[in-house]
Amino acid sequence: MFCNQCEQTTRGDVCYQWGACGKSPEVDALQDLLVHCLRGLSQVALQAKSFGITTRDQDEFTCEMLFSTLTNVNFSADDFVAFVNRAIALRESLKLQIQALGNPAINSAIANFQPAGDQQQLIKQGKDLEFEFIGQSAKNVDIFSLKLTILYGLKGVAAYAFHALELGEHDEDLYVFFHEVLANLDAQDKSLQEWLDITLQVGKMNLKAMELLDAGNTNTFGHPTPxxxxxxxxxxxxxxxxxxxxxxxxxxxxxxxxxxxxxxxxxxxxxxxxxxxxxxxxxxxxxxxxxxxxxxxxxxxxxxxxxxxxxxxxxxxxxxxxxxxxxxxxxxxxxxxxxxxxxxxxxxxxxxxLPGFVEESDRGTVTTGFARNAVLGVADTVVNAVKSGNIRHFFLVGGCDGAKPGRNYYTDLVETIPSDCVVMTLGCGKFRFFDKQLGDIGGIPRLLDLGQCNDAYSAIQIAVALAQAFQVNVNQLPLSLVLSWYEQKAIAVLLTLLYLGIQNIRIGPTLPAFLTPNVAKLLSETYNLKLITTPEQDLAACLG
Incomplete structure (x- = not known):
């Protein structure tokens, strides 16, 4: 197998015998086969859209299926066999509608791919297609690196878009983007810069997906309150x-x-x-x-x-x-x-x-619900606290947690941050320090839980609003982003931040294995994206 889509990859390189997440080589092959089938489906879906044919079933299926291949979602080979067959059925349905209008359906190999009839042969097809894709891209490892970044980022976008569509929020441009990226992922005629541009477009579309999800959540459940x-x-x-x-x-x-x-x-x-x-x-x-x-x-x-x-x-x-x-x-x-x-x-x-709990326990409380409306509702108080010197700096310390060594860095960092600084957090990375009693600054809690990784949109809107209040750009705010990553949604959020031009992001505990040294250097030189070091060194650099 070949899988390097999460931070947990074997020796920080690639899982090639068994997934560190628990994914078997067989499931890995079937997931790659499913993505291959989605790429063919996307080519046909784009053609169908050009003829005015409705493709909502195909759009939503593509979104959900990309989500199903995320790390730690689905480990069932039987499920992926069913998904592959469904992808082909949806593709062929569109072809019939195209032909009914008197048009020939697209004639590419991937749009006419036929899966095998039994699971073992499907697994073999998946492995063959996986290594064929790797072989096609081996001529330029930096372009291959960006292709993987695009694909993995797209999976993260699909996760957010899937949650949004569950809540009735759709966007045609988002679905077209999914199909265009998948349909052209094997292109051999694009330059490194062109692939980098597509990578940033993934970040742009992820911002749209997170905005849709934010609207779905708040329209359905109300705006979070502390x-x-x-x-x-x-x-x-x-x-x-x-x-x-x-x-x-x-x-x-x-x-x-x-x-x-x-x-x-x-x-x-x-x-x-x-x-x-x-x-x-x-x-x-x-x-x-x-x-x-x-x-x-x-x-x-x-x-x-x-x-x-x-x-x-x-x-x-x-x-x-x-x-x-x-x-x-x-x-x-x-x-x-x-x-x-x-x-x-x-x-x-x-x-x-089952017995349930037979006795009570008191382990204290934590406060959540500091989403954008809650924070921006006291924006004047926050701005005045900064101007008066009561708040010196903001730290966004969040992202995905994980099991690898080195993640105690985030706990140590938060515990080291001075008492005149505010820590904002989101994602499961907060569980390293979510129950710390950090007190407050003039009634403003020093630890603000902004929500899930899905709520990164809130963090972005808070930063943008504060920048407007101070009449500066986001990079000039007294704000440092120190992020932990694990899976593909975190990659999508990172690409959104880069698309927005956010500089000086610190990420850890390791850089993604799918970034080649040249691509990592390019991101570092362009955005000053850097790997975490020690809490003391990073804190000194952030506070200047």
């Missing part, structure tokens, strides 16, 4: 919901109302407590249990109720708790029961059959 969330538990039956999907969480809350079951969030769903239409409508949304995704094997084993995975973040479950884990949406794993969000009866039955 909300204390208990980290303890209460006596009774329980369901733990992990991942990112607020719509799935609401469906679980609706269907468990009146059952006596308490619902707890896990991981990136902590910010759900800040949305008024969730917390106020469903009092059995009790609290938050556990920390970041990489700790779930220990945390899930000790949770005495049913566990639901809604999006990426799933680790291969241990046998000790596998029977109480369920999957929803794009998530899949062999042996786990996949449930339709329209009827979660199996989840409820499992929760009622």
């Amino acid at each position: 909300t204390p969330v208990t980290l303890g538990v209460t006596v009774g039956k329980a369901i733990l919901v992990s991942g990112h999907d607020l719509l799935h969480l609401r469906a679980i809350l609706e269907q468990t109302a009146g059952t006596g079951i308490k619902v707890y969030t896990h991981g990136e769903l902590l910010p759900a407590h800040g949305y008024p239409q969730l917390k106020q409508t469903y009092p059995h949304l009790y609290g938050h249990y556990g920390t970041a995704w990489q700790n779930q094997t220990h945390e899930f084993e000790h949770f005495p109720g049913a566990i639901v995975m809604t999006t990426n973040c799933l680790m291969p479950p241990h046998e000790t708790y596998k029977d109480k884990v369920f999957t929803l949406g794009p998530v899949g794993y062999p042996g786990l029961q996949h449930v339709s969000i329209r009827d979660i009866t199996p989840i409820i039955q499992k929760a009622l059959a």
